[in-house]
Amino acid sequence: MINNFKKIEQKWQKKWEQTKAFEVSEKSKKLKYYVLEMFPYPSGRGLHMGHAWNYTIGDILARFKIMSGFNVLHPMGYDALGLPAENAAIEDKTSPQDYTNASIKNYIKQQKALGLSYDWSRMVSSADPDYYKWDQWIFFQMLKKGLAYQKQSSVNWCSKCNTVLANEQVHDGKCWRHEDTDVETKNLKQWFLKTTAYADELYEEIDNLKDWPERTKIMQKHWIGKSNGTEIDFEIEGKKWPIFTTRPDTIYGVTFTVISAQHEKLFDLVTAKQKKDVEKFLKKIKSVEAHKGVPSKKSKEGKKELENLEKEGIFTGSYAINPMTKEKIPIYAGNFVVADYGSGMVMAVPAHDQRDFEFAKKYKIKIKQVIEGKIATFKAYTGSGKLINSKQFNGMDNEKAKQEITKFLIKNKLGKIKVQFKLRDWGISRQRYWGTPIPIIHCEKCGAVPVPEKDLPVKLPKEVKFGKGNPLETNEKWLNVKCPQCGGKGRREAETMDTFANSSWYFLRYCDPKNDKQIFDKKKVSYWCPVDSYVGGAEHACMHLIYFRFYTKFLADLGLLNFREPVKRLFHQGMLHAEGGEKMSKSKGNVVLPETVSDEYGIDTARFFLCSLASPDKDIDWSKEGIIGSLRFINKIFEYFEKVKLGKSTVKVKEKLNQSIVKITDYFENFKYRKATIELRELFNLIFKESENSKVVLEKFLKLLNPICPHITEELWEDLKNKDLLSTSDWPKAEKSKLKSKEKKVDLNEKYSNYVKDIIQRVESKGKEVKKVYLYVLPFEIEKINEKKLKQKLNKDLKIYSVKDLKKVDPENKSKKARPGLPGVYLE
Numbered sequence: 001m002i003n004n005f006k007k008i009e010q011k012w013q014k015k016w017e018q019t020k021a022f023e024v025s026e027k028s029k030k031l032k033y034y035v036l037e038m039f040p041y042p043s044g045r046g047l048h049m050g051h052a053w054n055y056t057i058g059d060i061l062a063r064f065k066i067m068s069g070f071n072v073l074h075p076m077g078y079d080a081l082g083l084p085a086e087n088a089a090i091e092d093k094t095s096p097q098d099y100t101n102a103s104i105k106n107y108i109k110q111q112k113a114l115g116l117s118y119d120w121s122r123m124v125s126s127a128d129p130d131y132y133k134w135d136q137w138i139f140f141q142m143l144k145k146g147l148a149y150q151k152q153s154s155v156n157w158c159s160k161c162n163t164v165l166a167n168e169q170v171h172d173g174k175c176w177r178h179e180d181t182d183v184e185t186k187n188l189k190q191w192f193l194k195t196t197a198y199a200d201e202l203y204e205e206i207d208n209l210k211d212w213p214e215r216t217k218i219m220q221k222h223w224i225g226k227s228n229g230t231e232i233d234f235e236i237e238g239k240k241w242p243i244f245t246t247r248p249d250t251i252y253g254v255t256f257t258v259i260s261a262q263h264e265k266l267f268d269l270v271t272a273k274q275k276k277d278v279e280k281f282l283k284k285i286k287s288v289e290a291h292k293g294v295p296s297k298k299s300k301e302g303k304k305e306l307e308n309l310e311k312e313g314i315f316t317g318s319y320a321i322n323p324m325t326k327e328k329i330p331i332y333a334g335n336f337v338v339a340d341y342g343s344g345m346v347m348a349v350p351a352h353d354q355r356d357f358e359f360a361k362k363y364k365i366k367i368k369q370v371i372e373g374k375i376a377t378f379k380a381y382t383g384s385g386k387l388i389n390s391k392q393f394n395g396m397d398n399e400k401a402k403q404e405i406t407k408f409l410i411k412n413k414l415g416k417i418k419v420q421f422k423l424r425d426w427g428i429s430r431q432r433y434w435g436t437p438i439p440i441i442h443c444e445k446c447g448a449v450p451v452p453e454k455d456l457p458v459k460l461p462k463e464v465k466f467g468k469g470n471p472l473e474t475n476e477k478w479l480n481v482k483c484p485q486c487g488g489k490g491r492r493e494a495e496t497m498d499t500f501a502n503s504s505w506y507f508l509r510y511c512d513p514k515n516d517k518q519i520f521d522k523k524k525v526s527y528w529c530p531v532d533s534y535v536g537g538a539e540h541a542c543m544h545l546i547y548f549r550f551y552t553k554f555l556a557d558l559g560l561l562n563f564r565e566p567v568k569r570l571f572h573q574g575m576l577h578a579e580g581g582e583k584m585s586k587s588k589g590n591v592v593l594p595e596t597v598s599d600e601y602g603i604d605t606a607r608f609f610l611c612s613l614a615s616p617d618k619d620i621d622w623s624k625e626g627i628i629g630s631l632r633f634i635n636k637i638f639e640y641f642e643k644v645k646l647g648k649s650t651v652k653v654k655e656k657l658n659q660s661i662v663k664i665t666d667y668f669e670n671f672k673y674r675k676a677t678i679e680l681r682e683l684f685n686l687i688f689k690e691s692e693n694s695k696v697v698l699e700k701f702l703k704l705l706n707p708i709c710p711h712i713t714e715e716l717w718e719d720l721k722n723k724d725l726l727s728t729s730d731w732p733k734a735e736k737s738k739l740k741s742k743e744k745k746v747d748l749n750e751k752y753s754n755y756v757k758d759i760i761q762r763v764e765s766k767g768k769e770v771k772k773v774y775l776y777v778l779p780f781e782i783e784k785i786n787e788k789k790l791k792q793k794l795n796k797d798l799k800i801y802s803v804k805d806l807k808k809v810d811p812e813n814k815s816k817k818a819r820p821g822l823p824g825v826y827l828e
């Protein structure tokens, strides 16, 4: 029985730290391997067992890779800037700096107590000016390339966060942090990063991310939303208005167009006669938007109601000319068209698009069929078929017509081929304090002027007032500076960057965390990166996991990286819930703390238990009963090692050990931790049956268990009189001869009997009778031959000798003919 897990845990944690067991350098001759878990936001509440589980998943892989002979980079850091810290600090009446520093300190203490194999010398915190200096530096590089820019636009605003949100941070119309808060739109001047400049590469390279979860890849593709289509020039009041479509084959069936109700040029198209109606309509949809918060997300009727509400429109009074038919078609304003997708206007083909069909029915607009098929009273025909009512294209298959009509449009300068993306540029301005200051000085004469690079970092001022508006606007001394260009009156940009900017490149900084001359040493990064395995939550699919791909591509284009994708393999961990399946939360009082677990069961027991529940990508529930089962197993191991007699192991144990090595190696490599626990239990149950076992067998068992239970295996390894650390020892290799011995036995017996039968047959066909067979076998083959079976197969009296047997009967010296797999044969 172990009665003091904590003592053992602390002993080995101290040893790992003292010996710098997990500190690595790029000078190693081994192959590198980079294991990374998404760096946490350090909350004042500290870690609970759910967080601990996330890091453990990466830790098991890292430990396995270290033992497998890799030079493993496994770092940890803190995504320390951001709104939650600012809000918590205000609540605690402390400063965000003090709050964050205390939280980080506590996190480190807790993570160290979990025995995680981090190289702590590489720790980074995004709240450190030496870190966010490089956020500002990257911003400059983007500014130089025209990829960072400021523009007035309608943006998402959360009234609870009191700041702007990126499109990626609006989920179903709500703030990503506040599920109960509708996102409003505001028209503000904002800083953007031009993610769209990389839209095509971000989209196309998704297919090459072979080891990424399929669902995440689909979500990214959907978010980036690439479509190949045709841009067709309609004419409005004598001016060209291009409209993007993926259905140029239906151009003859376009009977109206719809412009976004939010479009800035909407009122250019509204006639005096229609003005009142349009204004009334806009008011109405605004109240509908506000109403959107009422139906719950989960209620089906609520969803349906929303969908119905979405098909609203109003005639603007203006007309467009269909370039193919030259018909005048009405322009409607609608709330289902996105203002900044394409030109903010769509062409409508009611005969072949259900939404357009319903809209046309509602507003009594002409429906013109252009593809053969059945149109019902309530249904458009959306299938394929031959073109009709389309002049020279009649009779053509509609897929072919897409190309032919596009060709015709291009030839007549009425349109062009166009690729359209749903992805929008990333709005990074935040009107809050606890973020990276945007390093810009506004000057009345010169406009927005970058802070000179030598003056970086622009640090956050300590003296600010929280509570009303943007805290950075409350420090006049900080705000008022000279314009770096003309020396005149300047004013600092008071906005800070979205914290997702901080996390877009942190994995690179771990490779060279203390560099104060450059963002990182290119050589060091090219040694360690890309990340080989990245562990983190699936909720980041369309946020962090897109942003950091974008940053990587940009930094590669600056010549700083020799790769264009940050991560080879991505793994999403499942969630650990409290007992009974509920989310762990302080208010429910069901939070499991690692400290308590360490006291009662030991961290290793908890690690073994969590691994044994399910594959680590599945959600699991904490269970007291379950962990007691694991505790029993761990204690059984301890008790056994205390009394086992060192000597020989049985063949059975050795064979099982070999099989286990092969299997467990594969399981750790592929995050199949549950299977590893099952195999470990099976193996141990065999070992346990013997009161005597060889030291080698016991040591190999400890090695196999070490990635999951690092502390107790170190302890038992030391008890076996080992002086080095188990955690950095070599992973056991399976002995191939033992592994295949069973198969070889079968094979060799088969081979022998066929060979000998052949010889007997040849002799007997000449009329001689064979009474007895003598076989001469190479020494290493003799134990693999089953004499009894062979005798049955040959149906003769049989005698087998090793070729080295001095007492053998060999009148014709046939033993010399023995070869591997083939015996020498003498027949009597």
Ligand SMILES: [Zn+2]
Pocket (backbone or CB within 6 Å): 158, 159, 160, 161, 162, 175, 176, 177, 178, 181
């Ligand atoms: Zn919010």
Ligand SMILES: [Zn+2]
Pocket (backbone or CB within 6 Å): 443, 444, 445, 446, 447, 483, 484, 485, 486, 487, 488
């Ligand atoms: Zn100036």
